Amino acid sequence: xxxxxxxxxxxxxxxxxxxxxxxxxxxxxxxxxxxxxxxxxxxxxxxxxxxxxxxxxxxxxxxxxxxxxxxxxxxxxxxxxxxxxxxxxxxxxxxxxxxxxxxxxxxxxxxxxxxxxxxxxxxxxxxxxxxxxxxxxxxxxxxxxxxxxxxxxxxxxxxxxxxxxxxxxxxxxxxxxxxxxxxxxxxxxxxxxxxxxxxxxxxxxxxxxxxxxxxxxxxxxxxxxxxxxxxxxxxxxxxxxxxxxxxxxxxxxxxxxx
Numbered sequence: 001x002x003x004x005x006x007x008x009x010x011x012x013x014x015x016x017x018x019x020x021x022x023x024x025x026x027x028x029x030x031x032x033x034x035x036x037x038x039x040x041x042x043x044x045x046x047x048x049x050x051x052x053x054x055x056x057x058x059x060x061x062x063x064x065x066x067x068x069x070x071x072x073x074x075x076x077x078x079x080x081x082x083x084x085x086x087x088x089x090x091x092x093x094x095x096x097x098x099x100x101x102x103x104x105x106x107x108x109x110x111x112x113x114x115x116x117x118x119x120x121x122x123x124x125x126x127x128x129x130x131x132x133x134x135x136x137x138x139x140x141x142x143x144x145x146x147x148x149x150x151x152x153x154x155x156x157x158x159x160x161x162x163x164x165x166x167x168x169x170x171x172x173x174x175x176x177x178x179x180x181x182x183x184x185x186x187x188x189x190x191x192x193x194x195x196x197x198x199x200x201x202x203x204x205x206x207x208x209x210x211x212x213x214x215x216x217x218x219x220x221x222x223x224x225x226x227x228x229x230x231x232x233x234x235x236x237x238x239x240x241x242x243x244x245x246x247x248x249x250x251x252x253x254x255x256x257x258x
Contacts, residue, residue, distance in 0.1 A: 077241040079223035083197055087160065088238070089189055090114040090199040095182070097172060097206035102180070102251060105172040106130075110137070112164040116157055124152040124163075130170035138164040180211065180251050185244040195241050202245065204233040211249040218245070 096108035126134060131150060139145050142163060143156025152165065173181045182204070189198040208231035216233070220226050227234040233247060 077218070077239060077243055079221065079237060079239045080197060081223060082199075082238050087115040088197050088199050089116070090201070091187065092201040093184075093203070095171075095184070095202070095204045097182070097204065097211070099207055099210060101172050102174070102207075102210060105170045105174070106132075106168050107171050107182070109167045109169050110164070111166075112138075112162055114162040116142075116161040116163065118159050118161070119157045120155070122154050122157065124154065126150040126152075126167070128169050128171070132168045134165065134167040136163065137166050138162075174251075178251055179214070180249040182247045182249070183244065184247075186242045187239075187244075188242040197238060197240055198243075199236075199238050200243065201236045202234070204247070206231055206233075206249070211251045213247060214250050215248045216246065218243075 090113070092112045092114065094108075094110040096110075098108070101107050128150075134147055134150060134152075136145055136147060136152065139162065141158040141161035142154055143158075145152060145154050145163065152163070154163070171182060171184075175181065184202060187198060187200050189196045212230075213228060213233060216226065216228075218224060224237050224239075225235070235245075237243075
């Protein structure tokens with residue numbers, strides 16, 4: 001069994017509703033449990049989805065081939081080459097650290113989820129330690145989307161759908177030595193007992209005159225390259241397994257985060 005991701009700080013849940021009982025009798029149903037941790041350390045996404053395509057689900061249900069079994073990753077982090085012959089779930093996130101962030105820990109979040117699975121009805125529920133001003137900024141191939149507190153309710157999600165949101169999240173932590181830590185993730189895409197390819201793009205902006213990156217994990221390696229400049233941190237990576245990104249800054253903030 002794969003190792004369970006760290007979920008002690010909360011989770012972001014996407015749940016599926018079956019519209020009528022006849023759906024259960026039409027064809028064998030397997031529930032796809034896709035754990036997609038898209039945001040910061042206070043957030044671990046669970047995406048529960050019923051198979052949308054009948055023929056594809058039947059083929060998967062009846063496929064016991066060794067090739068299918070061998071393709072499953074059991075949680076170990078493996079960076080992979082970009083996949084161009086199929087649609088892969090893609091998270092694009094921008095985190096904006098300002099001077100005010102150094103006082104209270106609030107960081108601006110802009111995020112888009114692309115290549116969402118087709119589904120009749122689903123909820124995205126954010127369980128950050130603290131989140132505010134959550135709103136939808138754009139969407140496509142989604143019949144209806146509405147925000148209710150820390151939940152985004154989606155209906156009639158079609159193929160190639162995307163959803164973009166904006167919020168303020170309190171995820172920047174300050175230590176006693178005036179250093180700061182930003183943890184982002186864990187990112188993972190889980191299907192039953194295995195982890196599947198996931199594409200993550202992360203862009204972090206911060207005040208270069210107040211902060212300097214001293215360390216980050218994972219370290220740069222083949223297929224995981226980080227672009228680091230004063231005031232900017234950028235990565236674009238493809239992987240299987242569980243990815244947690246941690247960035248440490250040195251700083252000169254006068255006030256501790258409350």
